[in-house]
Amino acid sequence: MMKFFQKLGKSLMLPVACLPVASILMGIGYWMDPTGWGANSVLAAFLIKAGGALIDNMGILFAIGVAVGMSDDSEGTAGLAGLVSWLVITTLLSTKSVAIFKGIKEADVAAAYSKTQTQFIGILAGLIGASCYNRFKGTKLPDALSFFSGRRSVAIVTAALSLVASGILFFVWPVVYAGLVSFGKAIISTGAVGAGIYAFFNRLLIPTGLHHALNSVFWFDVAGINDLGNFWSGKGTLGQTGMYMTGFFPVMMFGLPAGALAMYHTAKDKKKKVVYGLLLAGSISAFFTGVTEPLEFAFMFLAPGLYVVHALLTGISATVCAMLPVRAGFNFSAGFVDWFLSFKAPMAQNPLWLIPIGLVVAVIYYVVFRFAITKFNLKTPGREEDDDDEEMHVELKNNDFTAIASVILEGVGGKENITSIDNCVTRLRLEIKDQAKVNEKKIKSAGVSGVIRPGKTSLQVVVGPQVQFVADEFKKLCR
Numbered sequence: 001m002m003k004f005f006q007k008l009g010k011s012l013m014l015p016v017a018c019l020p021v022a023s024i025l026m027g028i029g030y031w032m033d034p035t036g037w038g039a040n041s042v043l044a045a046f047l048i049k050a051g052g053a054l055i056d057n058m059g060i061l062f063a064i065g066v067a068v069g070m071s072d073d074s075e076g077t078a079g080l081a082g083l084v085s086w087l088v089i090t091t092l093l094s095t096k097s098v099a100i101f102k103g104i105k106e107a108d109v110a111a112a113y114s115k116t117q118t119q120f121i122g123i124l125a126g127l128i129g130a131s132c133y134n135r136f137k138g139t140k141l142p143d144a145l146s147f148f149s150g151r152r153s154v155a156i157v158t159a160a161l162s163l164v165a166s167g168i169l170f171f172v173w174p175v176v177y178a179g180l181v182s183f184g185k186a187i188i189s190t191g192a193v194g195a196g197i198y199a200f201f202n203r204l205l206i207p208t209g210l211h212h213a214l215n216s217v218f219w220f221d222v223a224g225i226n227d228l229g230n231f232w233s234g235k236g237t238l239g240q241t242g243m244y245m246t247g248f249f250p251v252m253m254f255g256l257p258a259g260a261l262a263m264y265h266t267a268k269d270k271k272k273k274v275v276y277g278l279l280l281a282g283s284i285s286a287f288f289t290g291v292t293e294p295l296e297f298a299f300m301f302l303a304p305g306l307y308v309v310h311a312l313l314t315g316i317s318a319t320v321c322a323m324l325p326v327r328a329g330f331n332f333s334a335g336f337v338d339w340f341l342s343f344k345a346p347m348a349q350n351p352l353w354l355i356p357i358g359l360v361v362a363v364i365y366y367v368v369f370r371f372a373i374t375k376f377n378l379k380t381p382g383r384e385e386d387d388d389d390e391e392m393h394v395e396l397k398n399n400d401f402t403a404i405a406s407v408i409l410e411g412v413g414g415k416e417n418i419t420s421i422d423n424c425v426t427r428l429r430l431e432i433k434d435q436a437k438v439n440e441k442k443i444k445s446a447g448v449s450g451v452i453r454p455g456k457t458s459l460q461v462v463v464g465p466q467v468q469f470v471a472d473e474f475k476k477l478c479r
Helices: 002-016 019-032 042-055 058-070 076-092 095-102 111-115 119-136 143-148 152-186 188-204 211-218 227-233 248-266 269-289 293-299 304-323 336-344 351-375 401-411 440-444 467-478
Strands: 418-423 427-432 450-452 458-462
Touching: 002 058, 002 119, 002 293, 019 042, 019 269, 042 058, 058 076, 058 119, 076 119, 076 152, 095 111, 111 152, 111 211, 119 152, 143 152, 152 188, 152 211, 188 211, 188 304, 248 269, 248 293, 248 304, 248 336, 248 351, 269 293, 269 336, 293 304, 304 351, 336 351, 401 440, 401 467, 418 467, 427 467, 440 450
Parallel strands: none
Antiparallel strands: 418 427, 427 458, 450 458
């Protein structure tokens, strides 16, 4: 299971890398014009919409990225299958479709169906697409249907399986959504502690996209709170309104960037440059705009335990801020831009206090993250167990990568014995059917450094920094 989540986390790196630039564009746009509609600046609206094109469609990015990353050979056909699954599921579960299925008006359709284009559905669609690709990419059909053999059959099977998934979600999704709304209503009476419980589950539900269900209870008028609307309209209660938003500012502006710094400091020395760009861009995004997904998705699947710690710290921040006479709110998210703009809001109270509070939160995040990462050897970005320092200096005996790959293939028992091909920085990672067919002496005769068998069906060949070229040739020979 841990191996699955680590591979999933690695798969998410591709779409996550698209998000920081989008959120920064939106942050600049909102700074120029908080309305976001171009009433004061067409350029601002242009930047906001450009960034929103990616942020608002994260589910699609995840569907394609996860499908490609989880496929055996990172083939584009898998990405297409992920997109097919996304389109089928989100179309069948849309408000308009559900209204037709049930024979009712769109206005009467449960609110849950308006929240199906989420990260969770994107990841699910990607997994369906990858599974179908891995299983059916080599399917051979009768001559009359030969056009649909092999990779062309993947999309067809994916669509069929997505129909089944949609049927299940048709009944399950509204129940889960309604349950979260009821849970949100139940914790309203617990005051500041309730604000912390809400914030904890808000972060915990980010991977599924179901945090929107809780947000509708506390930020909008589902249960009569309307924390966001009342904060800006002045129709709330001074000292109370804003309590469900304030606690996010210290975390998004200071906590997560400090956590990112801890991840950078604990990354392997040779990988610091690789993760530097991702963590820096994600930190800027979180601080200025309050968009935290680039950072959160960078470690939530690689180190799920650490993500739970992050959710707990967010809950504590929300509880403390709710107990203090400090209130701030946002229109978009809890970043610097919205914090600065909320100074003159009717329900604002001591917003400057969030600076020292945030600095304390930053120290706590850094210390806790660094301790947890080193103590439990968490595989945050830059700490993956895919190579060591010595392997970075391994050199092949020749540069005939086709010949090297051919010898390795013979040594592992031929392509019939292989179920999965992948590579990291220095190793060729294989999943095989039968370890008894592996001839280590033959593999080493290719000039590689070593062979590792970490599991019953796992085999790793230490090639060195040139592994990508060997892997490419190896995949060609296996097709």
